[in-house]
Amino acid sequence: MKKTRVGKMAACVLRHVFKKPATTRYPFVKSSSPKAFRGKIVFYPEKCVGCKMCMRDCPSGAIEIAQTGEKQFEATFDLSKCIYCAQCVDSCLKKALEFSGEFELARLDRRQCIVTFRAPHQKTP
Amino acid sequence: MHDLRDLHDVKVPFGPQHPALKEPESFLISLRGEKITSMSVRLGYNHRGIEKACEERTYVQDVYLLERICGICSHSHSTCFVQAVEEIAGLRVPERALYIRSLIGELERIHSHLLWLGVAGHEVGFDTLLMYAWRDREVVMDILVKLTGNRVNYGINTIGGVRRDITADQIQEVLEAVRALEEKTKYYIQVATEEVTFVKRMSGVGVLLPEDAVRLGAVGPTARASGVDRDIRRDDPYAAYARIPFKVPTSTHNDVYGRAVVRLSELMESYQMIRKILKDLPEGPLTVRAPRKVPAGESLSRYEAPRGEDVHYVKSNGTEKPERVKVRAPTLANIQAVSRMLEDRYLADLPIVIAAIDPCFSCTDRLIGVKQEARRKKDTMSWEEVRVSGIRWYRERGIDFSSLNKELERWLG
Amino acid sequence: MNALFQIIIFPGFLFLFVFGLAAEFLDRKFYARLQNRVGPPWFQPLADFIKLVGKEEVITETADVAVFRVAPLFALATTVTAIFYIPLWHEKALLSFEGDIIVVLYLLTIPSLTYFLGGWYSRSIFSMIGAVRSLTQLFAYEVPLFLSVLAAALLANTWSLSKMTHFYAVHPWLWVCNAIGFLVALIALLGKLEKVPFDIPEAETEMVAGSFTEYGGRLLAFFRMALDIEMVVGASLLAAVFLPWGLGLTFLPGFLLYLLKTVLIIGFISLSRAVFARLRLDQMLGFCWKYLAPLAFLQVLLNLTLKGFLVR
Numbered sequence: 001m002k003k004t005r006v007g008k009m010a011a012c013v014l015r016h017v018f019k020k021p022a023t024t025r026y027p028f029v030k031s032s033s034p035k036a037f038r039g040k041i042v043f044y045p046e047k048c049v050g051c052k053m054c055m056r057d058c059p060s061g062a063i064e065i066a067q068t069g070e071k072q073f074e075a076t077f078d079l080s081k082c083i084y085c086a087q088c089v090d091s092c093l094k095k096a097l098e099f100s101g102e103f104e105l106a107r108l109d110r111r112q113c114i115v116t117f118r119a120p121h122q123k124t125p
Numbered sequence: 126m127h128d129l130r131d132l133h134d135v136k137v138p139f140g141p142q143h144p145a146l147k148e149p150e151s152f153l154i155s156l157r158g159e160k161i162t163s164m165s166v167r168l169g170y171n172h173r174g175i176e177k178a179c180e181e182r183t184y185v186q187d188v189y190l191l192e193r194i195c196g197i198c199s200h201s202h203s204t205c206f207v208q209a210v211e212e213i214a215g216l217r218v219p220e221r222a223l224y225i226r227s228l229i230g231e232l233e234r235i236h237s238h239l240l241w242l243g244v245a246g247h248e249v250g251f252d253t254l255l256m257y258a259w260r261d262r263e264v265v266m267d268i269l270v271k272l273t274g275n276r277v278n279y280g281i282n283t284i285g286g287v288r289r290d291i292t293a294d295q296i297q298e299v300l301e302a303v304r305a306l307e308e309k310t311k312y313y314i315q316v317a318t319e320e321v322t323f324v325k326r327m328s329g330v331g332v333l334l335p336e337d338a339v340r341l342g343a344v345g346p347t348a349r350a351s352g353v354d355r356d357i358r359r360d361d362p363y364a365a366y367a368r369i370p371f372k373v374p375t376s377t378h379n380d381v382y383g384r385a386v387v388r389l390s391e392l393m394e395s396y397q398m399i400r401k402i403l404k405d406l407p408e409g410p411l412t413v414r415a416p417r418k419v420p421a422g423e424s425l426s427r428y429e430a431p432r433g434e435d436v437h438y439v440k441s442n443g444t445e446k447p448e449r450v451k452v453r454a455p456t457l458a459n460i461q462a463v464s465r466m467l468e469d470r471y472l473a474d475l476p477i478v479i480a481a482i483d484p485c486f487s488c489t490d491r492l493i494g495v496k497q498e499a500r501r502k503k504d505t506m507s508w509e510e511v512r513v514s515g516i517r518w519y520r521e522r523g524i525d526f527s528s529l530n531k532e533l534e535r536w537l538g
Numbered sequence: 539m540n541a542l543f544q545i546i547i548f549p550g551f552l553f554l555f556v557f558g559l560a561a562e563f564l565d566r567k568f569y570a571r572l573q574n575r576v577g578p579p580w581f582q583p584l585a586d587f588i589k590l591v592g593k594e595e596v597i598t599e600t601a602d603v604a605v606f607r608v609a610p611l612f613a614l615a616t617t618v619t620a621i622f623y624i625p626l627w628h629e630k631a632l633l634s635f636e637g638d639i640i641v642v643l644y645l646l647t648i649p650s651l652t653y654f655l656g657g658w659y660s661r662s663i664f665s666m667i668g669a670v671r672s673l674t675q676l677f678a679y680e681v682p683l684f685l686s687v688l689a690a691a692l693l694a695n696t697w698s699l700s701k702m703t704h705f706y707a708v709h710p711w712l713w714v715c716n717a718i719g720f721l722v723a724l725i726a727l728l729g730k731l732e733k734v735p736f737d738i739p740e741a742e743t744e745m746v747a748g749s750f751t752e753y754g755g756r757l758l759a760f761f762r763m764a765l766d767i768e769m770v771v772g773a774s775l776l777a778a779v780f781l782p783w784g785l786g787l788t789f790l791p792g793f794l795l796y797l798l799k800t801v802l803i804i805g806f807i808s809l810s811r812a813v814f815a816r817l818r819l820d821q822m823l824g825f826c827w828k829y830l831a832p833l834a835f836l837q838v839l840l841n842l843t844l845k846g847f848l849v850r
Binding site: 003004005006007008009012013022033034036037038056057058059083084085086087090091099108109111 | 253257274278312322
Binding site: 137159322475 | 572573574575663735743746813815816817818819820821
């Protein structure tokens with residue numbers, strides 16, 4: 001065993017008093033996610049062909065693809081179920097799904113976690 | 126006649142909720158003064174039925190489910206499972222994918238060991254070490270999120286390869302991070318081996334003799350700190366480990382100090398391995414096509430997780446879903462040794478000794494349920510019965526969740 | 539009227555309340571910066587206090603209600619009382635008589651006893667173990683602390699704090715002789731205030747919160763206040779006994795000098811919190827009796843010898 005000393009970290013901690021803190025005041029200072037981050041999923045209705053591979057592969061059953069008209073599909077995501085693995089993005093043959101860097105997705109109400117993507121020309125009922 | 130000892134002993138319920146424990150589990154200890162006279166461990170607070178859930182899901186879904194067994198060694202579990210499935214399906218995983226798996230595995234080891242160092246510091250009241258170690262852990266977390274898309278639960282594995290490639294820029298970034306971390310780790314080795322109060326709390330505490338380590342089946346750094354030279358990466362190479370030279374650090378201290386030294390030396394070894402992996406990274410595809418239906422068969426896969434040997438057993442039946450998945454996480458192998466380590470020790474040693482095996486109780490909590498409708502015993506319940514009896518139990522005690530639910534409903538809009 | 543002002547406002551309760559909160563803030567902020575963190579905003583201790591005071595008071599069924607309630611008030615009252623006998627920025631304290639050193643030291647022991655009583659009468663296993671630990675620890679740090687203060691008093695040949703500071707004012711630089719005693723007292727103070735490396739009684743990872751496990755709401759707020767004030771009073775005592783210089787100044791510079799001295803001592807406490815791990819109870823007892831107490835004895839012997847020279 002090596003020789004021990006009292007207060008080995010003293011010099012290091014005293015030096016750090018004059019350095020910038022490593023933490024940030026997070027909710028006041030915004031934080032960003034890197035480009036590769038798997039955040040909230042984005043759906044492009046115009047590319048979807050309704051094969052439902054994403055629904056089949058989703059480990060948590062967070063996606064629902066529904067047909068709303070001739071070759072028109074809408075996607076419903078339950079963000080409270082989604083585990084952000086982005087397997088649906090890999091499974092999609094037509095690249096109709098994409099992940100975004102959005103990560104501040106917590107809501108007080110579960111119902112606000114359900115997001116629906118519709119084609120732009122479709123009217124919301 | 127009463128055992129007089131029992132009259133003097135104080136029973137302390139250490140858990141299921143306790144500040145020293147990061148996950149719910151229960152240790153009931155008998156104390157005489159400050160000395161521990163006996164101890165019993167009760168697991169099962171974290172049981173989530175993952176193995177059963179695997180049987181209900183496809184192989185692709187299982188990769189993500191099993192990855193979530195543990196938040197720290199998630200890559201270990203997913204790689205271990207994926208390896209077993211690939212073996213059954215007879216897939217030849219591309220070299221580049223194997224190297225990337227090893228790379229993420231080593232980065233995970235770094236983040237796990239730095240996390241451990243911080244936790245060990247915290248358990249003995251050395252919070253500065255916690256803050257510094259976790260600050261530097263952020264460096265490797267940032268690298269992981271850039272490479273894989275998440276800080277934990279990387280989701281880099283898929284059956285037949287990996288999902289993301291690594292670019293030349295990223296290689297430079299990783300190398301820079303490794304250089305920075307190496308400097309920091311050297312300093313932490315000095316702190317952990319020189320700071321007198323810290324060393325005093327670690328050396329001679331939680332002794333596990335080599336013969337006990339073997340007898341109780343300890344794995345990973347816990348065993349290596351007792352001089353048991355075992356490492357799956359070297360003894361049964363998987364991924365790219367057969368092509369990367371590395372040393373397996375061991376220690377003969379047999380105590381918490383030894384475990385700290387082993388983990389810190391492993392960090393230094395991991396940095397060296399990452400450099401080698403990035404230098405040798407072969408070109409080529411990332412995946413081979415995996416069939417959705419895996420042919421019938423069974424396989425056992427081993428993986429050296431940061432905490433020790435992780436074992437997955439997979440049995441397939443030719444469908445899209447596995448017939449059986451069994452997980453033996455390293456903590457289950459190590460937890461037996463804790464009672465031995467704490468024999469005749471002080472209460473104050475309990476947190477650091479438990480922390481020293483780097484326990485992960487949500488990894489450990491597995492259960493075998495045998496369902497036989499015909500020969501059901503009186504005290505077994507179906508899901509619905511459990512639900513109904515739970516509601517009744519609370520009603521009898523004056524707690525009615527249905528009104529609470531309504532209230533919440535109203536409050537939320 | 540003047541007495542009432544002194545008790546309630548300055549340097550009594552209100553001043554100690556504000557200084558205690560400020561000391562807690564300084565301690566926490568400095569500790570955070572040592573750990574490379576941002577740390578709390580300046581009003582955090584006050585916000586914590588207000589939050590706790592506003593909370594419901596929960597007393598466990600098994601607890602002895604009377605002791606459980608009185609303990610925090612007692613701790614608060616005794617620490618505040620102690621300040622009246624300590625010379626702060628002047629050679630004279632507000633009150634003084636021959637033998638007030640003993641009174642101050644014992645007044646500062648009572649909070650530790652209230653931690654024990656409050657914890658013991660909570661009748662919860664964690665509180666009781668914490669309580670026993672704080673009492674065991676008391677026996678370890680109290681002797682070196684008393685001895686080191688006694689050594690300083692021996693040199694001054696008085697049992698009154700005010701006369702002692704007067705003596706050191708008359709004989710400047712003689713306080714340097716008490717350096718060993720100062721070091722011993724600083725370390726013993728860490729034990730008294732239950733700070734790392736001697737925070738064994740309330741070791742979070744072992745005993746949840748030790749004696750205070752069952753406390754909540756107003757009573758916990760009072761206990762925390764008492765701890766903060768104890769830190770200030772302890773630092774003031776050490777400043778008065780071991781750093782008795784610059785006492786002849788007028789009010790404002792003298793007061794600032796007093797603040798500086800106490801803040802330096804509090805800074806030392808924060809630093810030790812940052813660079814040490816918590817010792818085990820047996821290690822702590824061993825350390826106090828093997829190293830701290832003999833060092834204090836050495837100081838006593840040194841001062842006795844010195845006194846011989848001085849008298850001659």
